[in-house]
Amino acid sequence: MKKKPTMQDVAAIAGVSTATVSNVINNTKNVSEGTKRKILEVIESLDYIPNNLAKSLKMRDTKxxxxxxxxxxxxxxxxxxxxxxxxxxxxxxxxxxxxxxxxxxxxxxxxxxxxxxxxxxxxxxxxxxxxxxxxxxxxxxxxxxxxxxxxxxxxxxVKNFKAAYVGTTHLIGHDYKRVAILAGPQHLNVGRDRLFGYKEALLESGREVDSNYISIREFTVAEGYQGMKELMNQDPKPDAVFTSNNALTLGAFQFLKDAGYRIPQDIAFLGYDDTQWATIVDPPISVVRYPxxxxxxxxxxxxxxxxxxxxxxxxxxxxxxxxxxxxxxxxx
Amino acid sequence: MKKKPTMQDVAAIAGVSTATVSNVINNTKNVSEGTKRKILEVIESLDYIPNNLAKSLKMRDTKxxxxxxxxxxxxxxxxxxxxxxxxxxxxxxxxxxxxxxxxxxxxxxxxxxxxxxxxxxxxxxxxxxxxxxxxxxxxxxxxxxxxxxxxxxxxxxVKNFKAAYVGTTHLIGHDYKRVAILAGPQHLNVGRDRLFGYKEALLESGREVDSNYISIREFTVAEGYQGMKELMNQDPKPDAVFTSNNALTLGAFQFLKDAGYRIPQDIAFLGYDDTQWATIVDPPISVVRYPxxxxxxxxxxxxxxxxxxxxxxxxxxxxxxxxxxxxxxxxx
DNA sequence: CGCTTCGTGTTAATCGTTTAAATCGATTGT
DNA sequence: ACAATCGATTTAAACGATTAACACGAAGCG
CATH class of the missing domain: 3.40.50.2300 (Response regulator)
Known part of the structure; x- marks a missing residue:
């Protein structure tokens, strides 16, 4: 791990000043063909690589x-x-x-x-x-x-409100009566806005917002699993669910499979964020997604x-x- | 976007030298309580943040x-x-x-x-x-x-050879007769070694290596899909397949689903790399995985x-x- | 009292670049 | 022939930190 060559070294060997070396490296001033070639040779032979720290320090930019x-x-x-x-x-x-x-x-x-x-x-x-x-x-x-x-x-x-609004509206439009949501932490904008979108969609179509069908959860798979379980303990059970985050989607789907519910016959399912697996599971999952x-x-x-x-x-x-x-x- | 304060600025305002400022920042020498407090106050009030470029240049390390x-x-x-x-x-x-x-x-x-x-x-x-x-x-x-x-x-x-060897051996052990593989590019170690492991497992258990059941593919989902399709065009069809990479696994599974094959009745399936979705698909996928x-x-x-x-x-x-x-x- | 020791601070060189200003021949124009 | 111009190159001062070497007054000691 020997010391790395500097511009000084290059200059000394090539018999020029560092200014000239700098100028050929950055193409910033005219340098005669001869010296330019000489310098490039030395750079090559030394395996010289400029020190960007020094450059950044001087230039006040770091890229x-x-x-x-x-x-x-x-x-x-x-x-x-x-x-x-x-x-x-x-x-x-x-x-x-x-x-x-x-x-x-x-x-x-x-x-x-x-x-x-x-x-x-x-x-x-x-x-x-x-x-x-x-x-x-x-x-x-x-x-x-x-x-x-x-x-x-x-x-x-992303339009969090709209995502939930569109998703929920779609479920309502297909005549599901009791649409539930797995919502995220309310101290996060993504958690709040998606829940609002869900509520707004319900209200606009004249439905009531029933807090029994709202489960507020951390954005983790385990919480999704647990949340879905609790939603299915309601009486009557929800007949559709919107899971408002990818981890919640995974956990919820997992639970429904484990518990033997049939999708969409027992409960319709709308997930969040697409993945290539979403088309492979049975049934393929509908989702709200972003590019x-x-x-x-x-x-x-x-x-x-x-x-x-x-x-x-x-x-x-x-x-x-x-x-x-x-x-x-x-x-x- | 005003110029950021430097150690010079701090030193000047606190009425000391930069050396002393440096020493209180890095705890590298005794500095009297009084001046230390004074310096810290100035640092605070200026929102001074040391320039690590300069430090790295001098210290010859960048972290x-x-x-x-x-x-x-x-x-x-x-x-x-x-x-x-x-x-x-x-x-x-x-x-x-x-x-x-x-x-x-x-x-x-x-x-x-x-x-x-x-x-x-x-x-x-x-x-x-x-x-x-x-x-x-x-x-x-x-x-x-x-x-x-x-x-x-x-x-x-990862022990690529062993992964394929163990996987293939498992399939052979469960009495599948025609074990196929979706292998990766042979110019990559991960492609080569996994194919070798597959072959070795066959040979050791007295099977023949049949090139009709070997599909060499790029590591992409599309190639996995296509490769699986071609493998299922062989006559007789393979009754088990080992997909030697996560993308190939996804593509192959997708094809088998699309084409209506039943797993494992029509063909046994062993994938590569675990994901949380692997337990959710139908049937849950067996895999070779790493931590x-x-x-x-x-x-x-x-x-x-x-x-x-x-x-x-x-x-x-x-x-x-x-x-x-x-x-x-x-x-x- | 004179000498060392100790605790605090400062001075100034250095890290490896960039670049404005200066230098120095050679060329040009009149 | 002499000043002006020009192209190629060098000089030297930054950039913002670290740190060895040094300075200085107070305290300790025989």
């Missing part, structure tokens, strides 16, 4: 963007991150990934580290309802997925735009439309 | 580790990356993520960028069979998943170890054992 999410193993994130990465790579930026495990304290710590690394922009899916640590940072910021309410921020969202890869691209493009415009632009919000994919698990 | 994979959206990676991240975070390192899209040229380019960022270590799942660009880099290096053959490198692998999160942790721990020991240690290989999870899709 580094931070990503702060709860858990990459949550199936929602991978396609989104892929889109982000593609978008950043296209523009010569690199991604530095931090996971918060949905812990706001970890989030705050990671934020400090990222800022000390002088990231040029940051993309965040909030860990929890705490968001004060983002208040006065002067680095371009884009929230996505779990976003703060304040509209002083840039956001890339995750495209969302990722949009997030990446937005942060790049902000970096380029030095954060001068007013805050924007992009909201993606939900798509209802009807398969066999509910009326069609 | 940055690179990760080079083909595609985070491949379901194999997320749990592994989670394990890696946890392991790195525990030791104060950050992760910089690059995707190669299985393109060796992109891989080489990304490698250069990462090296110029002076990452302290690099973890790689190879893009293809080209690996020469890793030959002379003097940065600690760990390969995983898709690894080079040479044992001059550090690797965290992905733990593998990630091991990868992270290994690279940290190498960084700490300055790469003095001899090359090591850790190989994880496959686990056979028997569900309803094949003899049990």
């Amino acid at each position: 580094l963007i931070g990503l702060l999410i709860s858990d990459i193993a949550n199936p929602f994130f991978p396609p989104v991150v892929r889109g982000i990465e593609d978008s950043l790579a296209e523009n010569g930026y690199n991604l530095i990934l931090c996971e918060t495990n949905s812990d706001s304290n970890l989030e705050r710590e990671n934020l400090r580290v990222l800022l000390s690394r002088r990231i040029e922009g940051l993309m965040v899916s909030l860990a929890g309802s705490e968001e004060s640590h983002f208040e006065n940072i002067d680095t371009p910021l884009v929230f996505f997925n779990r976003v703060p309410v304040s509209d002083q921020y840039n956001k890339v969202q 995750m890869y495209e969302m990722g691209q949009a997030i990446g493009a937005m942060i790049i735009g902000l970096v380029r415009s030095r954060g001068q632009e007013p805050s924007r919000t992009i909201a993606f439309e939900p798509e209802l994919v009807v398969r066999k698990s509910c009326g069609c | 940055l580790i690179g990760l080079l994979i083909s595609d985070i959206a491949n379901p194999f990676f997320p749990p592994v990356v989670r394990g890696i991240e946890d392991s790195l975070a525990e030791n104060g390192y950050n992760l910089i993520l690059c995707e190669t899209n299985s393109d060796s040229n992109l891989e080489r380019e990304n490698l250069r960028v990462l090296l110029s960022r002076r990452i302290e270590g690099l973890m790689v799942s190879l893009a293809g069979s080209e690996e020469s660009h890793f030959e002379n880099i003097d940065t600690p290096l760990v390969f995983f998943n898709r690894v080079p053959v040479s044992d001059q490198y550090n690797k965290v692998q 992905m999160y733990e593998m990630g942790q091991a990868i992270g721990a290994m690279i940290i170890g190498l960084v700490r020991s300055r790469g003095q240690e001899p090359s090591r290989t850790i190989a994880f054992e496959p686990e056979l999870v028997v569900r309803k899709s094949c003899g049990c």
